[in-house]
Each structure stands twice: as C-alpha cells, then as structure tokens.
Amino acid sequence: MDLTTPPPDLYGRPGADRFMRRVTAFGDRYTPALGRPLLRRNPRRPPSRPTPPLHLVVTTHRAVATDIVELRLADPGGDPLPAWQPGAHIRLVLPSGRERHYSLCGDPADRAGYRIAVRRLPNGGGGSVEVHDELHVGARLTVRRPRNGFAFCGERAVLLLAGGIGITPLLPMAREARRLGLDWRLVHTGRSADTLPFTEELRALDPSRVELRTDQEHGVPTGAELLAHAPAGAAVYCCGPAPMLAAVRDALAAQPARALHFERFGAAPIQGGHPFTLRLGAQGPLLDVPADRSALDVARELRPDLPYSCHQGFCGTCKVRVLAGTPEHRDRRLTEQDRTAGDLLPCVSRAAEGETLVLDI
Known part of the structure; x- marks a missing residue:
C-alpha cells in the first residue's frame, strides 16, 4: 500500500478529505516535537516587556x-x-x-x-x-x-477610619461608597483641626455620614469609640498610625463590625526580635541590629538613599539580595522562589539569631 497517496475521502471520492488533510498536516508538523516541551512562546507574540513608567x-x-x-x-x-x-x-x-x-x-x-x-x-x-x-x-x-494593595471591596455597609494623613486612600473610598449607594460612615481623627486635610470635601460628601474628631477637642479616641460608628455587620477600612490601628484591632471582636481592612503608614512594632549583625556589601562595615529595630532602619543610617515605603513587608520596594548568612523571612510578599534566589525585604525580615547577614547594598 502506497502510504504517500492519500486515501479516498469519506464519500469514496479520490481527492483527500479536507478534515483529514488538516489532521495530517497537523501531525506532520507536531509529531516530531513530541519529545520536546509543548508549552512554548508563540513566535508571533513579541516577548513581554516591563511596563514603562x-x-x-x-x-x-x-x-x-x-x-x-x-x-x-x-x-x-x-x-x-x-x-x-x-x-x-x-x-x-x-x-x-x-x-x-x-x-x-x-x-x-x-x-x-x-x-x-x-x-x-x-x-x-x-x-x-x-x-x-x-x-x-x-x-x-x-x-x-x-x-493597589488596599483595595475597596464595596461591601454593603462600611466604616472608614482615618488618622491624619491616613485620609488619602479613604477619601476616594467614601466617594465610591456614595456613588454605589452603600451604607457608609467616615471618621477622620487628628491632633487639631488645622492638621486635618480635605475637611470641606468630606463635609460636602454627606455631613450626616462624616465625623471630624480632634484630640484637642474630644480627647484621644479608643478603638471602641471609633468602631461605635460602624453600621451592623460593616466592613471597616482603617488607615492611620500604629497605635490607632492597634486600638481598632483590639476592640473589633466586641463591636458590630465583621471585617477589618487596614493600611499602616508607620512601621509595625517588631515582635519576637533578636539582635544580629548586618554587613553592607561583601567588604562593607559591620552593623549591630538591636532586637527592637529593623535591618532597613540600621542600614539607612549609613545609606539614607536606600528605597523603602511602608515597613509592612508586602510592598517590595526595599528588596535586596542576600550574599551570605541565613535569613529569617517575615514578609508577606516574596515567593519561595524569590527567597531561594536570595531576595530579602530588610524592612521586616531579619537574620537567624547569632548570624551575620551580608546584603548586596
């Protein structure tokens, strides 16, 4: 039998059936590649490039x-x-x-x-x-x-809690809550009236849903006092200094709110820290990192130009490469592949106790 001559088509006609012709062409092209990975980049698609700034x-x-x-x-x-x-x-x-x-x-x-x-x-x-x-x-x-690492989910009922400059991500959330017709409240706190930005904009949104509160006039609020504004079952969005966030978190369980989303613009307190030694570069100086300070803070005393953002361990701005030493990763951003490759976020991560951590800085 001549295998090079196509058989009659499905109806007995001498010409090759079009479906079979396509199947044969597919097989001729891809059968030799069965031993190679099938997931290959489409040659017609240009290679991906970083998003330009x-x-x-x-x-x-x-x-x-x-x-x-x-x-x-x-x-x-x-x-x-x-x-x-x-x-x-x-x-x-x-x-x-x-x-x-x-x-x-x-x-x-x-x-x-x-x-x-x-x-x-x-x-x-x-x-x-x-x-x-x-x-x-x-x-x-x-x-x-x-x-966006602080996304607004648009729950049916929301309470927005801002401390000082922490109003910046919450102001657009308030606008969106009003646009969507949600049951929302906003509390903006600060030391004094002159330190609160965008007060007129906030009042213009809906004065019945916005409370401007100052320590000077009302005293420093407790977490329970702030959460008392929450509608039943509300999701709470909080952005402010660490003491404010800690107070809200501690009081949440006893309040009608059901969820807490937060963004911290101050460094989180170090929990369970231990002292270690940090070296900046393979031949750089040795620095002592106390139990209550981060590697980033100590490094920036000599290198104030080091990039960083929020000290929360998930933004990735301060990422550096470990040259030597055993890291103690405490971030929420790096993947296991990143860590295996030697990446570290010194804003929150540390060295194992007694280790010297050498960073490519």
Whole structure:
C-alpha cells in the first residue's frame, strides 16, 4: 500500500478529505516535537516587556493643612493617565533618586491627573521634605503606575477610619461608597483641626455620614469609640498610625463590625526580635541590629538613599539580595522562589539569631 497517496475521502471520492488533510498536516508538523516541551512562546507574540513608567509634571502644589501639601500630577502632553481604583498608590522617583509611595486621593474618574497629599516629616527619611521643598509647579518626575494593595471591596455597609494623613486612600473610598449607594460612615481623627486635610470635601460628601474628631477637642479616641460608628455587620477600612490601628484591632471582636481592612503608614512594632549583625556589601562595615529595630532602619543610617515605603513587608520596594548568612523571612510578599534566589525585604525580615547577614547594598 502506497502510504504517500492519500486515501479516498469519506464519500469514496479520490481527492483527500479536507478534515483529514488538516489532521495530517497537523501531525506532520507536531509529531516530531513530541519529545520536546509543548508549552512554548508563540513566535508571533513579541516577548513581554516591563511596563514603562510615567513621566509627569507637577501642575498643582498647595497647602491643604498644617505641614501637608497637595500635589497634582499630569501628563505634559495632556494624555489621559492609566486608570486606578480607590486604595491605589503610585511610586514617585524623586529628583534625588529617593523612591516614595503615596496614596491617590483624587477621583478615579479624573483621568487628566493624579492627586496626592504628603505630610512633612522633618525627622523622616528626607522624601517628604523633598516633596515639600522641591516639587513645585513645573517640576518633572518619573512615576510608577498605580498599584493597589488596599483595595475597596464595596461591601454593603462600611466604616472608614482615618488618622491624619491616613485620609488619602479613604477619601476616594467614601466617594465610591456614595456613588454605589452603600451604607457608609467616615471618621477622620487628628491632633487639631488645622492638621486635618480635605475637611470641606468630606463635609460636602454627606455631613450626616462624616465625623471630624480632634484630640484637642474630644480627647484621644479608643478603638471602641471609633468602631461605635460602624453600621451592623460593616466592613471597616482603617488607615492611620500604629497605635490607632492597634486600638481598632483590639476592640473589633466586641463591636458590630465583621471585617477589618487596614493600611499602616508607620512601621509595625517588631515582635519576637533578636539582635544580629548586618554587613553592607561583601567588604562593607559591620552593623549591630538591636532586637527592637529593623535591618532597613540600621542600614539607612549609613545609606539614607536606600528605597523603602511602608515597613509592612508586602510592598517590595526595599528588596535586596542576600550574599551570605541565613535569613529569617517575615514578609508577606516574596515567593519561595524569590527567597531561594536570595531576595530579602530588610524592612521586616531579619537574620537567624547569632548570624551575620551580608546584603548586596
């Protein structure tokens, strides 16, 4: 039998059946490859490339409260900016090279610009001071596209709790809650009335659902006092300093709220820490890291330009490579593959007790 001559088609005609012709062509092409992996990149699809950053210009720089400035960033050519959702943040690469994350506090429907608010921290890492003093109208900077690690889920009932500058991710959430017709409440706390930004915007949303509370007038609120505003079964979104968050978490079980979403803009307290030694580079200096401090904080005393964001262990900004030593990973971002490859987040992770951790810094 001549195997090179196609058989009659399904109806006895001498020409090859079109279906069989396609099956034969498929087999001729792919049978020789059975011993090779079948999952290969489509040669017609270009290789994936990193998402390029945005190059934006400052169009607004104005004070909105004591030691707090609002910046609006736009595309120099007027092009619309990438979309975002409440809770998202952007990463600014400042002129000095410092990188800082700031929550978007504008309206997601406004694609013409991004709005952020920054509190001046004279004793911080220098980023906020640079934003206040250097990023005036007309300044250009590189911005990483919006990412969201504090997403608003739009539950039927929500309580939004903000401490000071922590109002920035919650303001868009309040707008979205009103737009969706949710049962929502917002409490904004601060030391004094002059330290609370966006008070008029908040009141304009719905004065019956917004409470502005200052320590100066009302005293420092307890977690129970803050949660007392929650509708029954509400989800709580909280952004503020560590003591405020701790108070809310401790009081949650006894309140009608059923879930807590939070974003911390201060460093979390170190639990179960132990001292270890840190070396910056293979031939760099040896530094003692106490039990109550992070490797990142100690390293930044010599290298203040090291990038970081929130000290929570899930943003990944401060990622470095371990050259030697046994890490004690405490982050919530790196995969096992990352850790095996030697990556470490020094904002929360440490060395095993008695070890010297050598970082590629």
